[in-house]
Amino acid sequence: MRKRIGAVLACWLLGALVLSGCARQENDEDAAETLLANAQAGDVNARAALEEAAARGDAQARFVLGMLYTYGTGVRQDYAQARLWFEEAAAQGHAEAQYKLGEMYARGWGVRQDTAKALVWYEKAAERGAAGAQFELGVMHEYGRNAPQNKQTARTWYDKACAGGFQAGCTAREKLDKAGN
Numbered sequence: 655m656r657k658r659i660g661a662v663l664a665c666w667l668l669g670a671l672v673l674s675g676c677a678r679q680e681n682d683e684d685a686a687e688t689l690l691a692n693a694q695a696g697d698v699n700a701r702a703a704l705e706e707a708a709a710r711g712d713a714q715a716r717f718v719l720g721m722l723y724t725y726g727t728g729v730r731q732d733y734a735q736a737r738l739w740f741e742e743a744a745a746q747g748h749a750e751a752q753y754k755l756g757e758m759y760a761r762g763w764g765v766r767q768d769t770a771k772a773l774v775w776y777e778k779a780a781e782r783g784a785a786g787a788q789f790e791l792g793v794m795h796e797y798g799r800n801a802p803q804n805k806q807t808a809r810t811w812y813d814k815a816c817a818g819g820f821q822a823g824c825t826a827r828e829k830l831d832k833a834g835n
Contacts, residue, residue, distance in 0.1 A: 678774040694728040701728065708739070716743035717751045724754065724763070733764020744775070749782035756787055780811065785818030792826055803832060 692700035701722070707715035720739035723732045737758055743751035756775030759768045774793060779787035792811035796802040801807075809830055815823025 655667050669783075684803040692728075693722060695770065696728045708742070709785065711746075713743045713751070716740075716746075716770040717754075720754060721750060737764055744778070747782065749779045749787070751782040752776075752779035753784040753787040753790075756790060761792070768795060773800050780814070783818060785815045785820035785823065788812075789820050789823045791814035791825065792823065796826070796830065805834065 656699045658665065693704060701719075704715050704719050704722075708719055716739045720736045721727070722729050722745065723736035723739065725731065739757070740751040740755050740758070744755055747779050752775050756779060757763065758765050760772035761767065761777060772790075776787040776790045776794070788811045791801070792808045792815060795804050795811060796808035797803065809827060812823045812830065813828035816827055817823075
C-alpha cells in the first residue's frame with residue numbers, strides 16, 4: 655500500500671513539475687523526471703532547484719514542496735513546513751494547494767483540526783476546479799458536516815468532482831441517487 659501511494663505521488667508530482675516548468679530546460683522532460691527523482695531521493699540540489707523556483711514566486715514549485723514535506727518524500731515529513739508552502743501557493747490562487755490546506759484542517763495534519771477552516775479552503779479550491787475539494791464539499795453537504803445538510807448541493811458537488819475525473823465523486827453520486835429512490 656505504501657509503495658502504491660509513493661508511486662501515485664511520484665507520478666502526480668512529476669506531472670506537477672512538468673506543467674510548472676520548474677525543471678525547464680528547453681522543454682526537456684527528462685530534466686523534470688531527473689529533478690523529481692533526485693528530490694524524492696533526498697538530493698539537496700534538486701530540492702534547492704525547487705526552492706529557487708519557489709523563491710522566484712512559482713506557485714507550482716511551492717505546491718510541490720508542500721507535497722514533499724506532507725508525505726516525507728525525499729525530506730523529513732514536516733506538516734508545519736508543508737503548510738507554509740501550501741499557504742504561499744494558495745495565496746497565489748493555486749487550487750490544489752488550497753485543497754491540501756483544506757485536508758490539513760479537516761484531518762488535523764500539523765494544525766488544530768478545524769472543519770470550518772477546512773470548508774473555507776475546500777470552497778476556494780472547488781471554485782477553481784479542484785475535483786478532490788469538490789468531492790469533500792459533497793461529503794460535507796451530504797452529511798451536514800460544518801455545512802448545511804443538503805442532498806441536492808451534495809449531488810451538484812459530486813457531479814463536478816466526477817466530471818473532473820475524481821472517481822469517488824461518481825461513486826458517491828450513484829450511492830446518493832440509489833438512496834434517494
